[in-house]
Amino acid sequence: MTTTANTTPDPDEVPDNVLPLRRTGDPPVGPVVPDEAIEGELLTAEQSAELDRRLAARRMRQAADSVGQVVRVVRASPATGRVARGVRIGARAGWTVAQGHVSWARRATQAATYGHVREQIRLARLAGDPLALAEWTERLDMLKNGRAQRLRELPGTLWAGLRAVFVAVTVLAGVALLAGVAMQFTPGGWDWATWWGLIGDVLGVAGLVVTIAVQVVLWGTGPALLVAAWREGRRAAVVPRWLVSEQERAEMDSEITPDLITRALAHVKVTALTKYLKEGGQLEYLVQPREQGGGTYTQIRLPLGVVAADLLPTGKAELLAGNLGRHKHEVWPQRDPAADARVLDLWIADKGTMDKPAPPWPLLDDGEFDVFRDRLPFGVTMRQEQISVGMLQKHWLIGATSKQGKSTVMRLLALGLALDPTVELLVADLKGDGDWKMFVRRASQYVEGSTDEHAGRACDMLEWAVGEMERRYQAKSDQGIVGPIPRELSRRKGSGFHPVYVFVDECQVLYGAPHPVGGTKDDSRAVRAAKRLHDQARAVNIHLAQATQRPDDRTLPVRVREGAHVRCALNVPNEGTARMILADAVDRGARPQDLRPGADAGTVVATGEVEDIPAGQAFVITRTNYVSTQDAYRVIDRAMAILARHGRTVDPAGDTTEPAAPVDHLADIERAMRDEPYTRTTLVLARLIEDNPEIYEDWNAERLAEELRRWEIPIRKISNKVVHSDDVANAITRRDNGELTGDPADTDEDDR
Numbered sequence: 001m002t003t004t005a006n007t008t009p010d011p012d013e014v015p016d017n018v019l020p021l022r023r024t025g026d027p028p029v030g031p032v033v034p035d036e037a038i039e040g041e042l043l044t045a046e047q048s049a050e051l052d053r054r055l056a057a058r059r060m061r062q063a064a065d066s067v068g069q070v071v072r073v074v075r076a077s078p079a080t081g082r083v084a085r086g087v088r089i090g091a092r093a094g095w096t097v098a099q100g101h102v103s104w105a106r107r108a109t110q111a112a113t114y115g116h117v118r119e120q121i122r123l124a125r126l127a128g129d130p131l132a133l134a135e136w137t138e139r140l141d142m143l144k145n146g147r148a149q150r151l152r153e154l155p156g157t158l159w160a161g162l163r164a165v166f167v168a169v170t171v172l173a174g175v176a177l178l179a180g181v182a183m184q185f186t187p188g189g190w191d192w193a194t195w196w197g198l199i200g201d202v203l204g205v206a207g208l209v210v211t212i213a214v215q216v217v218l219w220g221t222g223p224a225l226l227v228a229a230w231r232e233g234r235r236a237a238v239v240p241r242w243l244v245s246e247q248e249r250a251e252m253d254s255e256i257t258p259d260l261i262t263r264a265l266a267h268v269k270v271t272a273l274t275k276y277l278k279e280g281g282q283l284e285y286l287v288q289p290r291e292q293g294g295g296t297y298t299q300i301r302l303p304l305g306v307v308a309a310d311l312l313p314t315g316k317a318e319l320l321a322g323n324l325g326r327h328k329h330e331v332w333p334q335r336d337p338a339a340d341a342r343v344l345d346l347w348i349a350d351k352g353t354m355d356k357p358a359p360p361w362p363l364l365d366d367g368e369f370d371v372f373r374d375r376l377p378f379g380v381t382m383r384q385e386q387i388s389v390g391m392l393q394k395h396w397l398i399g400a401t402s403k404q405g406k407s408t409v410m411r412l413l414a415l416g417l418a419l420d421p422t423v424e425l426l427v428a429d430l431k432g433d434g435d436w437k438m439f440v441r442r443a444s445q446y447v448e449g450s451t452d453e454h455a456g457r458a459c460d461m462l463e464w465a466v467g468e469m470e471r472r473y474q475a476k477s478d479q480g481i482v483g484p485i486p487r488e489l490s491r492r493k494g495s496g497f498h499p500v501y502v503f504v505d506e507c508q509v510l511y512g513a514p515h516p517v518g519g520t521k522d523d524s525r526a527v528r529a530a531k532r533l534h535d536q537a538r539a540v541n542i543h544l545a546q547a548t549q550r551p552d553d554r555t556l557p558v559r560v561r562e563g564a565h566v567r568c569a570l571n572v573p574n575e576g577t578a579r580m581i582l583a584d585a586v587d588r589g590a591r592p593q594d595l596r597p598g599a600d601a602g603t604v605v606a607t608g609e610v611e612d613i614p615a616g617q618a619f620v621i622t623r624t625n626y627v628s629t630q631d632a633y634r635v636i637d638r639a640m641a642i643l644a645r646h647g648r649t650v651d652p653a654g655d656t657t658e659p660a661a662p663v664d665h666l667a668d669i670e671r672a673m674r675d676e677p678y679t680r681t682t683l684v685l686a687r688l689i690e691d692n693p694e695i696y697e698d699w700n701a702e703r704l705a706e707e708l709r710r711w712e713i714p715i716r717k718i719s720n721k722v723v724h725s726d727d728v729a730n731a732i733t734r735r736d737n738g739e740l741t742g743d744p745a746d747t748d749e750d751d752r
């Protein structure tokens with residue numbers, strides 16, 4: 001509440017003698033002179049609020065004066081708001097009712113002229129479909145002939161109706177007359193006047209009912225018609241934007257309907273498409289727009305003369321996005337190579353979907369990883385579906401403009417792999433900013449720095465991997481291993497076939513280093529090593545992952561780029577750079593250049609051998625799980641603990657010097673029986689896993705049974721399924737004598 005001098009103030013002028021009242025004990029506010037008497041008046045709450053408004057207005061004016069602006073204070077009264085809302089609702093109802101009538105008129109005209117059939121004829125002509133054209137033309141002729149026939153028969157039908165009414169009335173009158181005559185001759189029956197009085201009453205009641213019905217129809221038809229017209233208007237027309245509230249407008253904007261998509265496509269400046277839609281052509285929705293996670297997905301067959309590729313360039317996609325009321329990074333047209341060239345895949349994000357962060361990385365606080373068995377959690381799609389990648393036998397390339405999360409994304413892969421105790425990691429961080437420092441403990445080789453010397457050491461690392469690859473090919477041949485290296489062998493300590501991953505961050509430093517380390521020609525040591533790894537290493541479980549800011553020919557030779565099986569682009573400056581990383585995926589709609597710098601850090605467009613790329617699509621947009629540098633240290637702590645738990649060391653080089661002893665499952669089974677005469681198969685399996693988890697943790701009852709069959713060891717039944725130690729010992733003897741080979745082909749079916 002406020003006190004004011006007792007004069008009538010100018011509505012926008014605030015008197016200087018306005019002082020707030022205060023409780024005794026509150027600190028003084030304003031220029032109060034002690035002991036000075038103040039004459040004033042007490043205001044009501046409304047008057048006080050009005051005064052507060054004027055004070056605020058004055059403050060605004062003063063602020064504007066200081067920057068030389070003109071400010072008009074607009075009063076927003078609740079009553080004005082209510083009136084405006086009432087007017088808007090009334091106008092909208094009137095408009096909807098009018099549209100209902102327009103729609104009825106249109107439908108009546110269509111019905112009268114067979115408009116829907118004519119429309120089909122026009123579309124068939126437009127689509128160049130002679131079969132449909134002939135069919136619809138024939139149908140139109142049939143309908144026209146049918147109507148002409150009915151018109152010819154109309155007078156006859158009316159005449160027959162009139163006759164029927166005349167006959168009905170005559171019969172009823174005759175019956176009443178006969179009944180009246182009969183009453184006369186019936187003893188104690190009604191007299192003539194009473195009978196006709198009754199007939200008159202019946203006719204009177206019928207007349208009353210008819211009158212009431214006519215009144216009801218007369219009074220009810222108007223409102224019923226209005227309601228029906230309003231409903232028809234709502235069905236048939238979209239309310240103009242100026243007649244809806246701001247909130248409704250936002251809802252209208254976010255809803256993706258076939259109509260909206262068609263309208264948006266009509267204005268993407270593809271001449272044939274615009275012409276077709278302007279002439280009233282309809283798009284064929286192979287998949288109706290449907291909610292998919294954080295957006296709307298649809299598949300459309302474009303008209304003749306238009307292919308999906310016409311809508312993929314950034315300019316077109318941006319235009320389409322604008323027409324749909326979206327930002328360019330929210331609309332992703334794609335080409336489905338499995339379908340014909342006219343089929344367009346379209347995904348439109350809900351507003352704000354792209355701003356949602358990815359959920360925490362599933363392996364952040366818990367869990368081990370097995371590169372043979374598991375897929376590495378990598379992120380989620382815009383549709384919130386998990387993306388996981390199999391890491392075995394794939395080389396990676398990641399490219400992005402600076403500060404878009406390239407190192408973080410590649411480090412995520414390395415962190416996951418670090419949780420597999422059998423994996424050896426080699427890391428070259430050629431930025432040297434400490435992003436990878438936590439790997440010092442976990443990596444068997446670690447280089448950090450951006451000088452030529454560091455590039456030289458990274459090159460040595462690649463060449464070491466080439467040497468290791470050659471050694472493995474030789475060992476494979478010596479041990480008679482054909483095809484991929486089995487998981488059991490690869491995971492066995494000292495096998496010499498454990499998975500190896502070489503990570504090179506900022507690899508442009510390596511290829512940009514002076515000759516002979518760098519360079520783009522084949523005589524560059526780095527190019528030669530990377531190329532050899534790309535060509536041959538994955539078959540012996542050696543992998544190369546590289547990340548760069550500049551994937552151009554000078555800093556990342558094309559022959560090195562081509563060898564990557566998984567390619568990821570975060571935000572890149574332009575389509576040319578996108579193509580260098582993602583290759584053909586760019587022709588099918590990949591546009592990492594449209595990701596927002598900064599806002600979309602950590603969002604990758606991934607293509608190649610990524611299992612979760614939806615069928616028929618070339619790439620998947622993934623918001624990668626974010627593991628901060630601080631959290632990365634925690635993950636590596638866990639990785640070291642896992643390593644210790646498995647009795648492994650970081651540098652498995654010592655292991656590789658031991659010749660890999662082949663696994664002897666028979667001997668392991670015999671050991672698992674612990675000298676018992678017979679043992680339950682479930683117990684044998686449990687002991688195998690306990691004795692040697694790395695080899696047997698994937699085994700189940702079926703796998704054990706298969707192994708026993710290989711060696712012709714029967715599974716016997718004594719209340720439970722058991723294996724006899726005599727049978728196992730016998731199998732070992734026969735095998736050692738060369739009588740059993742363990743080859744499944746040699747196993748007699750009858751023994752199974």
Ligand SMILES: Nc1ncnc2c1ncn2[C@@H]1O[C@H](COP(=O)(O)OP(=O)(O)OP(=O)(O)O)[C@@H](O)[C@H]1O
Pocket residue numbers: 400401402403404405406407408409431549601602603623624625626627
């Ligand atoms: N998955 C992610 N989710 C959210 N933000 C991320 C993600 N990854 C990275 N960022 C953000 O992006 C910033 C830059 O990340 P990072 O250093 O990995 O980029 P970069 O492309 O490697 O940069 P530079 O080219 O300078 O090496 C991080 O500090 C982080 O804030």
